[in-house]
Amino acid sequence: MNLYNQINNDKSYTYKLLQLPEELLENIENGNIDNLELKSNYESVVICNADKSWKVRQMNHSNTVLLMNKTGKNNLIGFQSAAYEYELNDNKPTISKTIPVYNNSNTSSISITELIQDSLCSPKEFESLFYDMNGVYIDGFAYILSNSIISELLYILITKLMSNQLTVFEISDIEDIITPPFKKSMLDTILHKFAKSVENRYELIDSNISKWFGIVELSKNNQPVLKNEFLLNWKSSLPAYYSPSLDLNDLKGYYCSFLTTHILYINPIDLSTNLAIRFKELFAFNRSWKYDEFVPFINDYVPVGKKVDSLIIKYGKKKKVGNEFIVSPG
Amino acid sequence: MPTAKIDCRSVQNLQYDGNIITTPYGLTLLEIQGELNLPDKVVENNENFIKVDEIYDAVKFGNLVFDQKETNKVILFIGNSQRLLGTIEKLNTPLGVLKIPVKNDDNMEIEEDIKMIDIVKHKLIFKQRPLPIM
Structure with missing residues (x-):
């Protein structure tokens, strides 16, 4: 040849x-x-x-x-x-722009098509990411729903389902809860975040809902609170007669324990995305972290191929005290 | 944000006939660990130069011979003095061949998508140093 x-x-x-x-x-x-x-x-x-x-x-x-x-x-x-x-x-999907929080008036200038096009991810990854960050489409523009709107609408939705004794439901069963200032697309965000669906039939995911109300309740305190007091407040923040199981472990990644009686809310979004700085910030809150409370704060930032423990050893130290592991500054 | 489309329709449902040297569209990937020094101008009246599609010029640089016994082995003769021993290897990650339009003075106005025109799954690779022809 x-x-x-x-x-x-x-x-x-x-x-x-x-x-x-x-x-x-x-x-x-x-x-x-x-x-x-x-x-x-x-x-x-x-x-x-x-x-x-x-x-x-x-x-x-x-x-x-x-x-x-x-x-x-x-x-x-x-x-x-x-x-x-x-x-x-x-690829780690990202949404490239800062989206404004919705405040009952149309102030966003970011159209949905523009946002999808500008984000370094696929349409499906975009949708998942967008709803994870409480995104909502209103009149063709992208917004973030405030925590208060989400809690309020979720509260109304649960109350509606409980009063009608529905566990599996369709949109038509609940759409009458959408009255001003709420909009239909806000319900879409709520259902994406807190329900699973099969062929247009939805069922609420109790663990997601209890976690949401737990984080909201926890975020009301900027000082350490008694665990028992917090659990009581968490329970009473849920709609009446709605009783999903409440487990503090579900809120890992949002708090650290002090002594054995108190917990302190930490908003992971406020922490630096630079790992070295993030470690310093976390140690500023507490110099003696429980290992399984510490890891959720850094898990998303572990580079591909590296192990969590290798980073802990790099930026701090891990030691065994009694039956549990403790992370502290190096 | 700059975006572009890659049209993949040409490589859907490709029919492979067992030929591992060329793809269904007739492409081959050849890799030599080293450099090929080839002329960049046509030398008139030289039988090593041919016309491709009656437009482009090509220069002959070697002759490929397949081993009859071991079907994954090939020998590449370069000129009259060198030979390279090589193999036909399966690629760990197959390669899509992208045909990318280049904007120049002649086609500034034409908007054309990038096309994936073929998928290469094997290559001819020559890893060893050239051997002399005795």
Whole structure:
């Protein structure tokens, strides 16, 4: 077989090689994907399908790599030299803009389509992320729902379901709770956050709801509170006759224990995303953390391939006291 | 935010016929650990130069011979003095071939999507130093 290399070629096109992870390859070959989308900002490039996104990195090499085309019976003709491949790695989805909190008037200038397009993630990842951060679509614009609106609407929804003795419900069963100032899309946010759905039938997830009311109740205190007092307040913040099980363990990642009697609310959003600074901030609250209360505050920031404990040893120390592990400054 | 679409319809439901040297669309990936020094201009009346699609010029740089006994082995003869021993390897991660439009003076107005035109799953790789032809 004769090998040739073109010494001039069509200047209208260039050819690049893109690594295809197994999951993406399978979906393309099976015909599940017609198009992929490339999105970029000043620091990253991602490739997305409808469900998932991958971070794109240019992987250079020093070998001669030729992309060749077979012509005739016996000729392979190189038409593009490839000095690099694009490597795809798992991407941490992000929403790129700061979204305003809804305050009963339309002040947002961020349209939903613009926000989806500008965020380095797939449409499905966007939806999940957007509702996780209490996002709501109002008149085509994106907002964040305030904690008070969420609690109020959730309270009304639970009361409605309990009075009608419904555990599984459809939108039509509850839509009459939407009266001004509430809007239908706010109910969508509530259902995304606090209910599971199968074929348009919904069921509330009690653990998500009790956790929500627990965090809201906990956030009312900026000083350590007695555990028993907090548990009582938590219980009484729930709608009457609504009794999901309440477990302080569900609120890990939002508090630290003092002595054995008190807990202090810590809002994880207020902490630095830089791990070294985050550790310092956490140790400023408490110099002797219970290991399983400490880990939820840093779990999301552990780099891929690293273990939580290796970071704790780097920025602090872990020791066994009695039957439990304690994290303290190094 | 800059965005672009990659049209993947050409590579859906590709039919593989067992040929691992070329893809269903006839592409091959060849990798040599080293550099190929090739002329960048056509030398007239030289049989090593051919025309591709009656427009472009190409220069011959070698001859590929497949081992009859061990089907994953290949030999690349370069000129009359060097040979390279190589193998046909399966890629750990298959590669999509992207055809990317380049804006130039002739096509400033045309908006064209990037296309994935093929998927390469094997490559011919020559990792060793050249051996002399005796």
